[in-house]
Amino acid sequence: MDDARIVVGMSGGVDSAVAAFLLKEKYSDIVGVFMNNWKETDNGICTTEQDYDDVRSVCAMLDIPYYTVDFSGEYMDRVFSHFLYEYKNGRTPNPDILCNREIKFKSFLKFAEKLGAKKIATGHYARIDESGGKFRLLKARDKSKDQSYFLCELGQDALSRTVFPLGETEKTEVRDIAASQGFVNATKKDSTGICFIGERNFRSFLSQYLPAQNGDIYSTGGELVGRHSGLMYYTLGQRKGLGIGGKGSGEPWFVVRKDLEANRLIVQQGKDSTLLYSSALVTESFNWISGEAPEKVDFECTAKFRYRQPDQQVRVRRNGDRLEIEFLQKQRAVTPGQYAVLYDGEICLGGGVIKEVML
């Protein structure tokens, strides 16, 4: 039994509740902390009250103290402002990876220190192992829930002070444990949508922060095929929301390019739109979880370009901080602003923002 204090981040969902429960096997001094990182500015449905109630209920059953902490200022400055900046520039950001780096594994970690804790824990599905003072991030045992992709920006400092109690646990077991413990959130639906902001109408949400500018939609053949309501509402490979019907072959249309200069959306018809398939990408800065780039400048490994994508074989060429990642199989809709995350089998090597994509 470890009597050093550990702080567990609790969202109100089943995962973090069960994570806290599992910690009781090894830790005697556990503190639950609920993070409130988003201030409602509209009169949307506020689920944070309910979530906090659930945290209270679970902590009471576990007989552990709990606190709530507000990082909404940090979230706005270090995550959301960047999120908006990226959209404004035509890219498609991944705020949750940044949120992990900046909030959960930075601000929250510091907060835990102030509470006298040596370590923090979260309900992420991923594993950490250590050997000779080196920490590695590994995929979760439950491959269908593995969230290592979202943790690709972490480093040695964060990993050395983090515990992921659910790393070896299947999601179904998590539900079973929650049920057997009688947790109020045992059957609560998993939350999705941007972390802390939640699920909401993407268009109306974004429009509150960025001005939308209508424009034309052109086919790759140069034909005017429709109107768009603002480039920021679309991402590469997107089908929904184009409103183009009855034209051409009858197949659906997909976004293949955003022309910011002309405020035009370029679309192509058919699933096998060749312009959607790329063969390589470039990241300009890359976070190596080990803390240092591998010695080899040219090597093969696997990669993911989006969450829950099967591993893809790639060849990496390293040029300082710049990485060129070549795909052995062409990839559909690899999008600037998203992350390329490298893996060596179970090991998550790290990730970087996709800067440009080559056909």
Place this chain on the structure above:
RNA sequence: UGGGGUGUAGCCAAGCGGUAAGGCACGGGACUUUGACUCCCGCAUUCGUAGGUUCAAAUCCUGCCACCCCAG
């Protein structure tokens, strides 16, 4: 106002006397801690309109309306 053609859901489009295919779009749901993709479900009691024939019409007949084309 001579000739020909076409009018089926938001768009494209089957149907040619037996009681409205399909696709796209759209809406809802599933999946999902980004954005997407994908999957599932829904989506014309009605076929430009008014009559007529028929047991039965979107399908046949007639008038009208609209649009298109060729002539003028």
